[in-house]
Amino acid sequence: MSYENYTNHLRKLADVNYANALLQWDQEVFMPEKGAAARASQQATLSGIAHELATAPVLGGFIKELLADNTLTALQRSNVERTAKEFEKRNKFSTQFVEEMSMAISAGFQAWQVAKKDNNYAIFEPKLQKLIDLKRREVDLAGYDEHPYDALLDDYEPGTTAADVKELFDNFKPGLKTLLDKIFAAEKPDDSFFKQHFNKDTQWDFGIDLLKQMGYDFSAGRQDISAHPFTVSFGSGDVRVTTRVSESDLTEMIWSCIHEGGHALYEQGLPEGDYGLPSGEAVSLAIHESQSRLWENNVGRSRGFWEFNYPMLQSRFGHQLGNVPLDAFYKAFNRVEPSLIRTSADELTYHFHIIIRFELELAMVEGTLSAKDLPEAWNAKYKEYLGIDVPNYSQGVLQDVHWSHGSMGYFSTYSLGSLYAAQFYAQAVSEVPGLESSIATGQTAPLLNWLRDKIHNKGRNLTSRQVCEMVTGKPLDAKYFMDYANKKYGNIYGF
Numbered sequence: 112m113s114y115e116n117y118t119n120h121l122r123k124l125a126d127v128n129y130a131n132a133l134l135q136w137d138q139e140v141f142m143p144e145k146g147a148a149a150r151a152s153q154q155a156t157l158s159g160i161a162h163e164l165a166t167a168p169v170l171g172g173f174i175k176e177l178l179a180d181n182t183l184t185a186l187q188r189s190n191v192e193r194t195a196k197e198f199e200k201r202n203k204f205s206t207q208f209v210e211e212m213s214m215a216i217s218a219g220f221q222a223w224q225v226a227k228k229d230n231n232y233a234i235f236e237p238k239l240q241k242l243i244d245l246k247r248r249e250v251d252l253a254g255y256d257e258h259p260y261d262a263l264l265d266d267y268e269p270g271t272t273a274a275d276v277k278e279l280f281d282n283f284k285p286g287l288k289t290l291l292d293k294i295f296a297a298e299k300p301d302d303s304f305f306k307q308h309f310n311k312d313t314q315w316d317f318g319i320d321l322l323k324q325m326g327y328d329f330s331a332g333r334q335d336i337s338a339h340p341f342t343v344s345f346g347s348g349d350v351r352v353t354t355r356v357s358e359s360d361l362t363e364m365i366w367s368c369i370h371e372g373g374h375a376l377y378e379q380g381l382p383e384g385d386y387g388l389p390s391g392e393a394v395s396l397a398i399h400e401s402q403s404r405l406w407e408n409n410v411g412r413s414r415g416f417w418e419f420n421y422p423m424l425q426s427r428f429g430h431q432l433g434n435v436p437l438d439a440f441y442k443a444f445n446r447v448e449p450s451l452i453r454t455s456a457d458e459l460t461y462h463f464h465i466i467i468r469f470e471l472e473l474a475m476v477e478g479t480l481s482a483k484d485l486p487e488a489w490n491a492k493y494k495e496y497l498g499i500d501v502p503n504y505s506q507g508v509l510q511d512v513h514w515s516h517g518s519m520g521y522f523s524t525y526s527l528g529s530l531y532a533a534q535f536y537a538q539a540v541s542e543v544p545g546l547e548s549s550i551a552t553g554q555t556a557p558l559l560n561w562l563r564d565k566i567h568n569k570g571r572n573l574t575s576r577q578v579c580e581m582v583t584g585k586p587l588d589a590k591y592f593m594d595y596a597n598k599k600y601g602n603i604y605g606f
């Protein structure tokens with residue numbers, strides 16, 4: 112009986128968390144400005160209730176009983192063990208602390224929106240400092256072995272430490288730098304045709320078609336507009352995506368749409384019957400990001416994908432693209448150059464945007480960098496790593512939503528995700544006959560079926576490391592990304 116009690120308890124917790132996520136989705140998509148104060152309080156209350164459920168002594172009792180029960184199946188045991196670890200961690204935080212964090216996050220997000228819109232960092236600075244202080248208290252409460260950052264990363268990427276990430280980045284930076292130097296020395300493809308007027312509704316319709324082609328199920332989701340594209344799940348039967356559309360830049364909608372679609376396919380493919388249980392959830396943020404990156408880059412920035420889709424795009428935008436051949440289009444959306452904005456960066460310089468944020472986060476968590484000094488540190492790193500001057504706060508330190516959400520220790524999972532994506536995609540190509548030629552005829556089902564079978568329907572009863580070894584037979588290795596990048600960009604840039 113008690114496994115059933117345990118399951119019911121976790122499902123109740125999931126109900127509260129998903130209700131809170133729905134309020135968050137609404138805040139970013141529809142909520143009017145004046146709703147902010149009440150919304151902050153509603154979310155803090157729900158966060159408090161979720162925390163009480165997650166740390167309830169009754170749950171502790173179920174866990175204790177089940178850990179001693181040897182009639183459990185392997186999957187049940189694995190669920191209970193994962194819950195036990197989280198139960199122990201969450202019990203280190205008081206409800207008061209969780210509600211204080213939730214209020215600071217709501218205030219931070221509201222201030223960030225205004226600050227970014229008005230290019231006024233001073234509005235955000237005190238809220239960010241409050242969040243940094245709370246995060247530093249959080250790591251002290253959670254505890255860690257080596258670096259305070261490890262306690263934060265553990266929420267997103269269990270089992271991976273700051274030292275692991277640093278080592279991976281250090282190993283991978285020189286090869287990436289060499290490739291970038293070759294690219295910067297070569298002639299840049301023309302991409303000026305992306306910056307014409309592209310009607311918003313026509314772009315929107317094309318994005319919907321792309322999502323359908325990928326296998327996104329619109330009876331289990333919807334797409335809306337938000338300032339920062341994201342995917343949110345309320346269970347595998349309701350997985351929503353958002354995008355943004357710029358009428359003066361075609362690239363924004365297309366690849367953000369494919370990216371979020373990749374995240375959503377993962378959530379829609381999680382085992383439905385395991386709602387609320389670890390076996391019904393995604394492995395980690397890096398594995399989540401591997402799914403979005405695989406679709407966005409390995410598929411969505413391949414020539415084959417556009418052999419099928421480009422004629423359809425041209426038919427919608429004949430005036431703008433009618434005279435642009437596929438090859439020119441392909442080279443243009445793979446143009447590599449240092450830029451200010453992470454979310455629109457090419458897939459190579461992207462990693463330096465992440466390395467910058469990772470290094471700044473380490474310093475903030477260590478307490479050696481305050482919110483006041485952050486813009487200067489940000490600008491100095493953009494100069495050092497990407498050689499560019501940051502002209503204002505909105506395109507600089509205020510560009511990302513993450514820190515306003517209290518999400519620190521998160522950015523590194525984006526780069527890890529790209530590396531996992533390259534390794535998974537290489538494996539898929541070697542295992543699924545004719546995979547790339549089917550993508551070139553608009554058939555993405557063989558790829559989606561492989562991902563469903565190997566990753567999506569497994570839930571999170573394995574760590575990212577175990578998933579990687581199970582799917583590819585090897586631990587994560589940046590070599591796969593570099594092989595992919597060297598081959599692709601060698602072709603495009605002719606070396």
Ligand SMILES: [Zn+2]
Nearest residue numbers: 370374400403
């Ligand atoms: Zn993503």
